[in-house]
Amino acid sequence: MTEIIDINTHRPRPITDFTKRDDQPRPVLEGVVIPNDTPTPTPVRPDYGVRVRRAVGVTRHVITHERTKTGARLVARHGSYVAGGAGLLAKRAWDGRSAARYERMMRIAEAAGNSEEAKEWEERGRQFRAARHQRRMDMLTMPGRAAKALVVGTATTAGGLLGLGMLLAVAEKDPGLVLAPIMVTIDAIRWAVLIVTIVWGPALFLAPWAAFLGLWNVGRLRGAAPQWALPARERGDGEPVTPSIVVKALRDLGIAPLRNAIKSMEDNGAGMLSPIVLAGCGVEVDITLPSGSSTEEVLNRRRKLAENLGRHEHEVHLSIAPAARTVRAWIADSGALDEPIGPSPLVMDPDITADYIKGRAPWGVDLRGDTALISLYQRMMLITGLSNQGKTASLRALALWLAHDVAVRFWIGDLKGIGDWRMFTGIAEVLIEGPTDDHVIDVTEMVKAGVQEMNRRLLAPSGNTFPPLVIIVDEAQVAYGSAARESYTTDNGTVRYGAPYGGSKATSRYFQAVKKIHDQGRAVNVTIWEGTQDPTNENLPKRSREGNHIRSSLVLGTESQARMALGDNAVDAGAAPHKLRQGLDKGVVVVAGDGIKLAPGQPSITVRTHYIDEDQAKELAERIKARRAGVDTRTTAQDDETETVDHLADILAVMGDATRMRTDEVRHGLATLNPAVYARWTAQDLTAVLTAAGAAPYKSGVMVVSANLVREAIDRRDSGTEDAAESDGE
Numbered sequence: 199m200t201e202i203i204d205i206n207t208h209r210p211r212p213i214t215d216f217t218k219r220d221d222q223p224r225p226v227l228e229g230v231v232i233p234n235d236t237p238t239p240t241p242v243r244p245d246y247g248v249r250v251r252r253a254v255g256v257t258r259h260v261i262t263h264e265r266t267k268t269g270a271r272l273v274a275r276h277g278s279y280v281a282g283g284a285g286l287l288a289k290r291a292w293d294g295r296s297a298a299r300y301e302r303m304m305r306i307a308e309a310a311g312n313s314e315e316a317k318e319w320e321e322r323g324r325q326f327r328a329a330r331h332q333r334r335m336d337m338l339t340m341p342g343r344a345a346k347a348l349v350v351g352t353a354t355t356a357g358g359l360l361g362l363g364m365l366l367a368v369a370e371k372d373p374g375l376v377l378a379p380i381m382v383t384i385d386a387i388r389w390a391v392l393i394v395t396i397v398w399g400p401a402l403f404l405a406p407w408a409a410f411l412g413l414w415n416v417g418r419l420r421g422a423a424p425q426w427a428l429p430a431r432e433r434g435d436g437e438p439v440t441p442s443i444v445v446k447a448l449r450d451l452g453i454a455p456l457r458n459a460i461k462s463m464e465d466n467g468a469g470m471l472s473p474i475v476l477a478g479c480g481v482e483v484d485i486t487l488p489s490g491s492s493t494e495e496v497l498n499r500r501r502k503l504a505e506n507l508g509r510h511e512h513e514v515h516l517s518i519a520p521a522a523r524t525v526r527a528w529i530a531d532s533g534a535l536d537e538p539i540g541p542s543p544l545v546m547d548p549d550i551t552a553d554y555i556k557g558r559a560p561w562g563v564d565l566r567g568d569t570a571l572i573s574l575y576q577r578m579m580l581i582t583g584l585s586n587q588g589k590t591a592s593l594r595a596l597a598l599w600l601a602h603d604v605a606v607r608f609w610i611g612d613l614k615g616i617g618d619w620r621m622f623t624g625i626a627e628v629l630i631e632g633p634t635d636d637h638v639i640d641v642t643e644m645v646k647a648g649v650q651e652m653n654r655r656l657l658a659p660s661g662n663t664f665p666p667l668v669i670i671v672d673e674a675q676v677a678y679g680s681a682a683r684e685s686y687t688t689d690n691g692t693v694r695y696g697a698p699y700g701g702s703k704a705t706s707r708y709f710q711a712v713k714k715i716h717d718q719g720r721a722v723n724v725t726i727w728e729g730t731q732d733p734t735n736e737n738l739p740k741r742s743r744e745g746n747h748i749r750s751s752l753v754l755g756t757e758s759q760a761r762m763a764l765g766d767n768a769v770d771a772g773a774a775p776h777k778l779r780q781g782l783d784k785g786v787v788v789v790a791g792d793g794i795k796l797a798p799g800q801p802s803i804t805v806r807t808h809y810i811d812e813d814q815a816k817e818l819a820e821r822i823k824a825r826r827a828g829v830d831t832r833t834t835a836q837d838d839e840t841e842t843v844d845h846l847a848d849i850l851a852v853m854g855d856a857t858r859m860r861t862d863e864v865r866h867g868l869a870t871l872n873p874a875v876y877a878r879w880t881a882q883d884l885t886a887v888l889t890a891a892g893a894a895p896y897k898s899g900v901m902v903v904s905a906n907l908v909r910e911a912i913d914r915r916d917s918g919t920e921d922a923a924e925s926d927g928e
């Protein structure tokens with residue numbers, strides 16, 4: 199019988215079963231011993247893959263551990279102090295011994311166009327060189343003069359000491375004192391030598407350390423360590439932005455050519471910067487990069503630059519300035535972007551008005567704190583972003599402003615349908631709410647009706663003006679993602695399908711209708727605004743997103759989504775909705791395109807929109823309704839009245855027995871016949887209908903309608919000889 203003895207305690211210990219593949223050895227039966235002849239169990243080791251994975255896991259843990267990071271920072275910080283201090287002292291020494299300083303100052307003065315100062319430095323440099331030359335010439339004769347001085351000095355000192363000794367001897371009447379001063383001096387020299395020999399060893403040992411400490415201190419005082427290597431409390435978060443901080447932040451960006459160029463600059467990089475100007479709740483500075491560094495490299499290192507400046511990433515906005523090789527940096531005051539921006543002027547000013555043509559909606563404030571005004575005149579619009587970031591609220595805010603212009607008509611499809619747009623009941627002519635396929639079909643019909651309205655306007659005689667029609671589709675991704683289509687059974691029993699209503703393919707009726715409005719709606723005041731979530735090529739087709747005049751985006755997940763939302767140009771030039779903070783930057787939109795004032799050369803702007811919550815929106819809607827002649831909002835695209843109305847028959851009915859009738863009279867008769875449909879008809883509406891039917895009014899003194907032409911048009915239509923209706927690509 200064998201026991202297992204613990205080598206530490208020298209006592210028997212429980213036997214462990216290593217055959218288990220667990221990490222933790224398990225006791226078998228405490229107190230039970232294994233007989234001598236029992237073979238020793240072979241420990242099973244984890245296989246190679248598991249071990250590698252574990253090793254990688256441990257390594258990653260160690261590398262990313264906060265203590266490792268702190269240690270790395272410590273080493274980098276103190277190393278940088280010493281290296282920086284050595285560099286600085288070397289530079290000072292070189293400056294002191296050469297004319298480099300004068301040359302440098304001369305070039306700075308020259309670069310600044312200050313020729314007076316340049317001349318002054320040139321003169322100083324000349325004097326310095328002359329003095330140095332003189333010193334060198336003096337050095338040639340120095341050994342002889344030094345030897346002479348040594349002989350003379352020694353003789354003088356010895357004579358002096360001897361004279362002193364004689365005086366002492368006379369005064370004390372002791373001849374032995376004649377040599378006393380010389381002996382004291384010799385003793386003093388001996389002691390000095392003794393002290394030096396004792397101190398020399400330790401001094402020799404300590405000297406490098408003292409030098410090291412000196413270098414470290416010079417580097418520390420000069421702040422030679424990069425920001426990221428400083429401890430949290432010293433990182434200077436929120437410090438005011440000064441030229442030296444900006445240059446240092448650029449130098450430590452990790453772009454070698456930029457760092458080297460800055461180091462070799464005579465003015466330490468100050469010439470790269472424009473004056474730092476206050477811009478809203480931050481400052482703005484243009485950075486002209488030295489050749490060899492590209493704006494793209496700096497744009498790609500936004501986070502590091504922000505950290506070097508003591509800011510969070512979202513507090514630094516970089517864009518490409520109009521001047522070549524120049525990056526424009528806007529740096530927020532620390533924490534300023536988290537301050538609320540205040541309520542919307544719509545909420546604050548009950549007398550606010552809107553003008554579709556000349557007005558601009560007060561949407562929010564830009565980063566500089568200036569009011570961001572946006573013109574919606576004849577502009578298609580897209581707003582996108584991740585879910586729950588303020589898309590509906592910001593789109594609705596624009597609609598609420600525009601609704602103050604009583605001439606603007608709204609058709610709204612809300613494919614979420616939880617009531618976000620319900621306050622537009624009584625303002626919008628159509629309000630479809632809901633997420634189902636039926637709602638997608640309805641919204642598609644609504645947009646197609648928009649196309650018809652657009653075509654009617656396009657066909658109307660030139661010179662006509664039309665009331666603005668704004669079609670809004672919120673959560674448009676539901677339509678682009680829908681597979682809804684009608685099916686019907688043919689006489690022989692085969693089931694056939696119509697073209698899909700939704701989807702992003704060319705056969706999608708919704709997509710085709712949106713595309714048509716994008717293509718031609720602008721000129722006749724038919725525009726469409728789409729709000730959509732989390733864009734992809736599937737739920738927001740390229741052709742559709744590019745048809746918008748205003749493209750705006752709340753926070754997005756990736757740069758590729760940002761490119762979809764705003765276009766490559768804007769993102770290449772610094773637009774970065776993917777850098778906004780999800781959940782924290784709600785209502786912050788990056789806007790590209792026209793309609794909003796942009797600085798020259800800037801393709802995008804970041805706007806912090808005013809939040810108009812649902813209650814405020816309802817209140818505003820009530821105010822708007824009070825200004826407008828109320829409309830009966832339909833909750834479906836199907837317009838029963840207009841569907842059943844036969845305009846040509848009505849016109850003929852109004853004309854009665856007359857062969858001709860003035861257009862004004864016809865309109866008046868129509869309005870009396872069916873006010874719901876014709877009360878708002880303009881002369882252009884009448885002309886458009888008659889022209890489209892081939893019975894256009896003509897001039898006979900005044901504009902008149904011919905009953906015969908109308909009758910013929912009806913005959914043509916009824917006999918099916920009129921042009922086939924547009925197929926919408928189905």
Ligand SMILES: Nc1ncnc2c1ncn2[C@@H]1O[C@H](COP(=O)(O)OP(=O)(O)OP(=O)(O)O)[C@@H](O)[C@H]1O
Nearest residue numbers: 584585586587588589590591592784785807808809
């Ligand atoms: N401008 C804003 N400022 C601050 N918070 C806002 C702003 N806009 C919206 N929010 C907040 O975001 C929330 C979501 O807003 P909203 O419903 O408009 O988002 P959404 O992107 O349309 O959401 P969904 O995912 O439903 O489409 C609001 O309830 C509000 O708390």
